[in-house]
Amino acid sequence: MTTSGVTLRLLDRADKEILKLPRTVKGAFFDFQHKFRTNPHTTGLKLQQLKGDHRLWSARVNDEYRALLLRLADDDWLIVSVKHRRDVYNRLSYGVNQVTGGIEYVDLEVVEDSVLGRLPGATAQTRPTPEPRPSAPLPEPLFTAWSDRQLTELGVAEPLLPVIRTLTTEDQLLGLAEYAPQLTGEVLIALFDGASYEDVLDQVTRPVAATEPVDPDDLAAAAERPATVVTTTDEDLRGALESGDFGRWKSFLHPTQAKLVERRYSGPARVGGGPGTGKTVVALHRVRHLVRQLSPGHDKPVLLTTFNKNLAADLRSRLLELGGDELLSRVEVSHVDQLALRVVREAEPGNGKQAIDDGQAVREWRALLDELGEDTWDPEFLHEEWTQVILGQAVGSRTDYFRARRAGRGKSIGRAERAEIWQLAERFTQRLDRLGRQTWDQIAERAARLEMGREQRIQNIARQRDEAGGLDNIHLQDGSGGWLRHRYRHIVVDEAQDLRPAHWKMLRAMAPRTSDDLFLVGDTHQRIYKNQVTLGSLGVNIRGRSAKLTLSYRTTRQILRSALGVLGETTYDDLDGGAETLAGYRSVLNGGLPAGHAFPDWDAEREGVAALISGWDADTDTAVPHEQIAVCVPTNQMATEMGYTLKLHGIDALEIRSDGPNGSAGVHIGTMFRFKGLEYQRMIIAGVTDGLVPRADVSRLRDVEPTRYRHEIQRARSLLFVAATRARDSVDVFWHGRPSPFLDSSWVETEHGGR
Numbered sequence: 085m086t087t088s089g090v091t092l093r094l095l096d097r098a099d100k101e102i103l104k105l106p107r108t109v110k111g112a113f114f115d116f117q118h119k120f121r122t123n124p125h126t127t128g129l130k131l132q133q134l135k136g137d138h139r140l141w142s143a144r145v146n147d148e149y150r151a152l153l154l155r156l157a158d159d160d161w162l163i164v165s166v167k168h169r170r171d172v173y174n175r176l177s178y179g180v181n182q183v184t185g186g187i188e189y190v191d192l193e194v195v196e197d198s199v200l201g202r203l204p205g206a207t208a209q210t211r212p213t214p215e216p217r218p219s220a221p222l223p224e225p226l227f228t229a230w231s232d233r234q235l236t237e238l239g240v241a242e243p244l245l246p247v248i249r250t251l252t253t254e255d256q257l258l259g260l261a262e263y264a265p266q267l268t269g270e271v272l273i274a275l276f277d278g279a280s281y282e283d284v285l286d287q288v289t290r291p292v293a294a295t296e297p298v299d300p301d302d303l304a305a306a307a308e309r310p311a312t313v314v315t316t317t318d319e320d321l322r323g324a325l326e327s328g329d330f331g332r333w334k335s336f337l338h339p340t341q342a343k344l345v346e347r348r349y350s351g352p353a354r355v356g357g358g359p360g361t362g363k364t365v366v367a368l369h370r371v372r373h374l375v376r377q378l379s380p381g382h383d384k385p386v387l388l389t390t391f392n393k394n395l396a397a398d399l400r401s402r403l404l405e406l407g408g409d410e411l412l413s414r415v416e417v418s419h420v421d422q423l424a425l426r427v428v429r430e431a432e433p434g435n436g437k438q439a440i441d442d443g444q445a446v447r448e449w450r451a452l453l454d455e456l457g458e459d460t461w462d463p464e465f466l467h468e469e470w471t472q473v474i475l476g477q478a479v480g481s482r483t484d485y486f487r488a489r490r491a492g493r494g495k496s497i498g499r500a501e502r503a504e505i506w507q508l509a510e511r512f513t514q515r516l517d518r519l520g521r522q523t524w525d526q527i528a529e530r531a532a533r534l535e536m537g538r539e540q541r542i543q544n545i546a547r548q549r550d551e552a553g554g555l556d557n558i559h560l561q562d563g564s565g566g567w568l569r570h571r572y573r574h575i576v577v578d579e580a581q582d583l584r585p586a587h588w589k590m591l592r593a594m595a596p597r598t599s600d601d602l603f604l605v606g607d608t609h610q611r612i613y614k615n616q617v618t619l620g621s622l623g624v625n626i627r628g629r630s631a632k633l634t635l636s637y638r639t640t641r642q643i644l645r646s647a648l649g650v651l652g653e654t655t656y657d658d659l660d661g662g663a664e665t666l667a668g669y670r671s672v673l674n675g676g677l678p679a680g681h682a683f684p685d686w687d688a689e690r691e692g693v694a695a696l697i698s699g700w701d702a703d704t705d706t707a708v709p710h711e712q713i714a715v716c717v718p719t720n721q722m723a724t725e726m727g728y729t730l731k732l733h734g735i736d737a738l739e740i741r742s743d744g745p746n747g748s749a750g751v752h753i754g755t756m757f758r759f760k761g762l763e764y765q766r767m768i769i770a771g772v773t774d775g776l777v778p779r780a781d782v783s784r785l786r787d788v789e790p791t792r793y794r795h796e797i798q799r800a801r802s803l804l805f806v807a808a809t810r811a812r813d814s815v816d817v818f819w820h821g822r823p824s825p826f827l828d829s830s831w832v833e834t835e836h837g838g839r
Contacts (some may be wrong), residue, residue, distance in 0.1 A: 710750050713768070
């Protein structure tokens with residue numbers, strides 16, 4: 085942002101320094117920015133060069149604090165730090181990273197203090213020089229296996245090499261990473277976690293490397309590269325500071341994220357990555373980027389969609405935060421079932437059938453089998469066969485069903501059994517018609533057929549135009565009086581792993597098959613529904629246009645380790661016929677260990693949850709707003725009972741419903757399904773008991789339907805993994821009786837509670 089020709093930027097991490105300053109200093113900093121942009125040479129700012137450095141300057145924020153700035157060009161300034169005046173002359177280092185081409189700034193004294201302060205026996209006030217006992221061998225430094233040259237080739241800041249050579253513990257490493265340039269911290273932690281030099285080069289360094297030669301003296305060029313993460317507006321900075329880390333996503337993108345947001349793709353593209361890696365943030369910024377490329381207008385050529393109402397409401401709210409009404413005015417935000425229903429109702433205005441969910445559909449299957457006196461088939465099996473094979477593959481006749489592939493369905497069925505299932509499926513659809521009901525799978529399949537027909541007509545018109553030498557025929561869209569065209573120019577999909585096959589067919593037909601058409605983000609490790617798809621077979625070709633985010637911005641290293649244990653050795657697909665892994669998934673955030681709490685029964689467990697929250701409230705050092713505390717449980721009934729217990733203890737609770745929390749103040753409570761895509765400072769997962777997680781009826785499938793059993797166990801693991809990774813600061817897991825078999829020793833060994 086410029087005023088009077090002056091550009092003032094704020095370097096990433098400097099905002100974290102400012103967050104820790106007293107409130108009065110933060111207020112003075114906002115005033116300082118405005119004054120500096122108006123006239124940096126105003127007498128009261130006391131702008132002056134630091135001795136011995138012609139590019140590093142200081143300016144007065146208030147009587148006690150100074151802003152440190154790099155002068156990039158005549159009227160182009162970059163704030164790299166805000167310090168107390170006594171610290172302005174610390175040993176400071178800045179420069180251009182030779183790998184990324186971005187500007188890096190380091191206060192060497194702060195880094196050394198952080199590392200030395202983590203030596204055994206050190207306190208915040210001491211900087212000891214430990215003297216090991218003669219009999220005790222010196223601890224092995226962490227990074228002796230890599231030369232200085234190798235580390236700098238990976239992107240480590242060269243001025244930090246002497247400090248890095250002294251590191252002997254993980255705690256010291258995390259202390260350095262807190263203040264070091266971001267890439268330095270990421271590289272060192274990846275090496276510490278066991279990644280090879282080649283893997284770090286491939287997964288951490290190359291994605292952020294500059295694509296052109298780097299001039300170490302050209303700070304102005306360095307400031308424009310994605311590796312120099314900056315914000316330039318008062319509004320962006322104020323938003324980041326007022327909401328802390330929760331607001332940084334609007335202003336600061338990791339260079340890897342920025343490249344994915346701004347890249348031009350020749351067709352559908354997919355971004356994967358574990359929880360907290362910023363996939364949704366990338367999707368939101370991608371939407372803004374696409375809107376900025378549009379010609380002026382009043383239509384909504386960009387669709388942002390996801391799999392349920394709750395997440396769609398959250399996406400709309402965050403998009404409004406990111407770009408205001410101006411951005412939202414060009415974007416359609418809708419959950420995918422709502423979109424399909426609208427398509428069907430447009431084509432069939434007299435269709436007033438009630439939409440029912442999977443649970444209601446299974447009950448209807450059970451009622452049908454009871455009426456027929458049929459006990460050969462399991463209603464859940466029939467429902468999945470109908471939705472995943474018959475509807476999922478748009479099977480239109482019994483003959484087609486005999487030929488349909490059933491990959492992944494597990495239980496093998498012969499021709500006679502298929503004939504029985506087909507007859508039952510016909511009776512089931514007739515039953516729903518008679519009751520005036522339709523399932524969401526039926527709606528999605530019907531919408532896909534309608535949109536594919538629309539796309540075919542558009543292609544026919546284009547072919548006729550080509551044959552006529554580019555001349556248009558008058559062809560109006562049925563009932564609208566407008567030209568027939570695709571509904572959207574760009575489609576962005578969040579939580580892509582949970583969409584049905586019919587959803588993908590519908591979305592593929594809704595946008596022209598051209599550059600930047602479909603952009604998908606998702607993680608199959610977080611799949612909580614049964615929709616396993618191969619995108620290529622559905623017309624969505626992402627080959628060669630897939631990327632993966634590996635750095636978690638939400639979850640601490642301690643929580644991440646325990647959460648990964650929940651997944652076990654299960655393999656996951658990549659939405660396109662290959663395998664998906666969390667290789668390289670890492671965090672540079674440090675925190676406490678997850679805690680386990682064992683109780684004799686459910687009543688005692690609920691009392692334990694209430695006691696824990698009350699304890700947090702009583703400690704002013706750990707208290708957080710109740711809206712940043714969540715309690716998730718396996719069932720709706722347990723959520724109701726938990727809410728009642730909390731209220732008895734004076735703790736307000738809000739139930740998370742399909743469209744979000746039913747209020748504005750209180751602890752959020754809901755089933756594990758409801759917390760997908762959300763995040764909290766403190767997460768409590770209750771009822772993690774064997775027989776509830778996983779459900780007892782899943783365990784009964786082990787011997788009779790082993791393939792279905794594996795799928796259900798994988799889904800149950802994913803659900804608990806999702807719940808555990810909603811947390812930023814702490815996770816507490818509660819159970820009564822025997823704990824879930826998904827909890828490994830990292831949870832159970834921290835056990836304390838009511839036994």
